Every structure is written in structure tokens, then in C-alpha cells.
Amino acid sequence: MPRLVDHNERRRQICDVLLDIVSEAGIAAATIREVADRSGWSTGVIGHYFNNRQDLLLGGLRRAAEILAEHNTRVLKTLEGIAALEQILEGSIPLDKRRLALCRIFFFFYAEGMTEEELRQELESYLLGWRKSVTRAIRDAQAQGDLPAELDPKRIAADLVGLADGLSIHSLLDPRVMAQLREHSPVRFWIRRLAAGLPAGEAVEPAQAKNYAVV
């Protein structure tokens, strides 16, 4: 066999270029020719590693989801309870360049997922995974006595995840919301509201995530 190329690696490289474009200019701007130009390869190469443009988009979304999922599992390994809860929820809030790019990517795909069933399914499983991580952190916190035991972890998880995503997208559209988001952390605010009546846990300074994939 001649010329050896790691297909998965090459696909990953192409997906990264795709995600760059999506993050900057949206999915509509992510044409095959644009991906080809930016990557330095020709359009034929894109066709060689992906069946379709649709296939390429799906690959990009999978890659983005993978990055956030890895972040979450890593957080759950290093932290626990309320600290982990806050870290996971703030992992997708656009407070720095990296998270801003990720946010934009996901919100573009959210819209696309409302018309493309394949993308929707991928987003569904991504959201499910996110909620599961949050649910686990909530259970931890309950076990430690940092959150009331009578709360339904799954419900609270869905709500907190919705809050984080909703404020994120609003902040991308309205600089006022962005400013507010930078000043106070709504995630911590509402978690403390949940913990009301219990001895307030000490505020944990979020360990800055550094070595996670940069998109």
C-alpha cells in the first residue's frame, strides 16, 4: 500500500477548518469551496473524506460536541459537588474567546438542527450528555449536603442547562446581557438560591481551563 494517511486525523483537521468558518461566518458561509480554500486542499480532497456537505457538517458538530463532553468529564474527575456544577455550567458560557467561538458554533448548529434531522439527533444526544453531567454534580452536592435532598436532580439540571444556554445566546445578541454576564455569575446566583436554608458552601474559584482543545 502506498501513501499512508490517517483518515480520522485528516477528517479532524478538515472539521477544525469547518468549525473556524462556522464560528466566524455561520453555516451558510461554510461551503465546500471555502473549506477547501482555507484548508489549503482542493475541493476534491473534501469529497474524498466526506460523502456530502451534510456529512461534513455532521462531522464538525460531532467534533464540537466532543470537545465540550471531554471538558465535562474532566471536570467531574477533578472537582465534585457545587464546584463541579458551576464549572460544567460555565464551560459553555462565552466569557472568553474560546468559549465564545464554541457558543457561536453551537447556536448556528441549533438553528440548522431544527431543519436537518441528522444534526438534530446529534444535538439531542449532546444535550442529554450535558444534562447527565450536571445531574451527577447535583447528586454529589446533595450527598454532601450542599443542596436540599428533596430537589429533583434531573429537573434542576435541565433548568440550569437551559439558563446557561439561554443567557449565552442572549449575550451574543445583546451587549448589555454580555456585560451583565461578566459582572455577576447567574449560575452561582441561582445555585445559591437553591441552597437557601442550607449552610452556604464556600465560594469556589473556578480553576481556569487551559489545556482543552481550542477551536
Add this chain to the structure above:
Amino acid sequence: MPRLVDHNERRRQICDVLLDIVSEAGIAAATIREVADRSGWSTGVIGHYFNNRQDLLLGGLRRAAEILAEHNTRVLKTLEGIAALEQILEGSIPLDKRRLALCRIFFFFYAEGMTEEELRQELESYLLGWRKSVTRAIRDAQAQGDLPAELDPKRIAADLVGLADGLSIHSLLDPRVMAQLREHSPVRFWIRRLAAGLPAGEAVEPAQAKNYAVV
């Protein structure tokens, strides 16, 4: 002068057709030809009442925003305090066909607004108006003693609005979230959490909105 046509009325009709298409198939599918075919007019007519496709999209967004804004002001006239608060927040949660259509429209425009500055500005002012309505309802509730006076109305408004929108978009992508949303009302849950410590206000059954514009 010959042939009299109410330009604003005609523009509104065309925008409604546009919103239909956007709601069903997204903004990318809302081509000028498609709008022309659906409306029964020719593409020339679209060009006669709108300068651009961009202009047409902006018109559609303005129309959608107008519908929700009217809803909010109407609620504020008929209800007050926590009842108004809940009504306004649930006005854009996809619990029936009408609100589902509105939700889809807005989330498509959210994505579009991240790349088109004109649309973004319109969305920004729409979000601001929404928060203002919620803020007013919160102040009412505080005045009535239904919510703690030490809460910052603006902050809480931004958070609640973010929660509503975030859960809405998640429910459009994940049927599990949708089911959860139908079972319990997260909006009421968190508002009651806010009111914790105060005498719980009686649950108000939301008056079904009927005579609001159907998109």
C-alpha cells in the same frame, strides 16, 4: 393617481408568508422565489415592496417581534405582579402550535443575527423590550410583597428571560426537554424559589391567549 394599494398592508401580507416559510423550513429556504410562489404573486412584486432580500428578512423579524411585544403590553394591561410575570415569560415557550411557530422563527433569526448586523440590532431591541416588560412585572410583584424587595429586578429579568428562551430552544431539539416542559412549569418553579420565605402566592391559571396574531 391610479390603482390604490396600502403599501404597509401589502408588506405585512408578504412578511406573513415569509414567516410561514421560515417557521417551517428556516431562513435559507425563504428565497424570494419561494415567497413569491407561496404568496401567489410574482418575484417582481416582492422587489416592488422590498429593496432586498435582506430588507424582506428584516421586515419579517420586525413583524414577529411586534407580535410578541403586543402580547406583552396586553398582558401588562390585564394582569399584574407574579401573574403577569408568568404570562409574559410563558408567552414565548413552545407549548402550543402558535408559540412553537414563533419560537422556531426567533431561533432561526437568532442564528442569522449573529452574522447580519441589522438583524442583530433588531433582535437586541426586541430582547430589551422583553426584559423591560418582565422587569416591570417584577417590580409590581415586589410592590405587592410577592417577591423580596432586595432582589435586583433587572438582573432577575435577564435571568428569567434567558431561562425561558434556553429551555425553549432545548425543547425544540430534544423531545425529553419538551416533555419535561409540558409536565412542570420551570418558570413558576423558579419564581416560587425567588419568593421563598414569603407567603406563597396562589397559583394563577394562565388565561389562554386566543386573539393574538397567528403567524
Add this chain to the structure above:
DNA sequence: TCCTTTGCAAGACAACTGTAACAAAAAGAA
């Protein structure tokens, strides 16, 4: 009646898209 202005339809045009077919190149195997 004729004329002018507006509403509307139809088509032309250039630009851009996804896709596929074909050719060239590259590199290990014989």
C-alpha cells in the same frame, strides 16, 4: 375619450453552489 402613473408578471443575467468525473502525482511493493 386619452393619458399618466402604479401594480404586477415574465424573463434575462451573472454569480455561486454541490457533485461527480477524470487526470495527475506520489510513494511503497515487486
Add this chain to the structure above:
DNA sequence: TTCTTTTTGTTACAGTTGTCTTGCAAAGGA
């Protein structure tokens, strides 16, 4: 070297899109 297979580049093609121009119909004013 020569052959074979994979990778890559180039090109063509059909379909869509936004935009603009042109022409016709309609209706009120003179």
C-alpha cells in the same frame, strides 16, 4: 526500475439564487 493504489488537483455540469430590465394591465384624472 515498474506497477499499483491512494491521495490530490482540475474541470465540467446542472441547478439555484438575487437582482435588474422590460413590457403589459389597470384605473383614476383630464
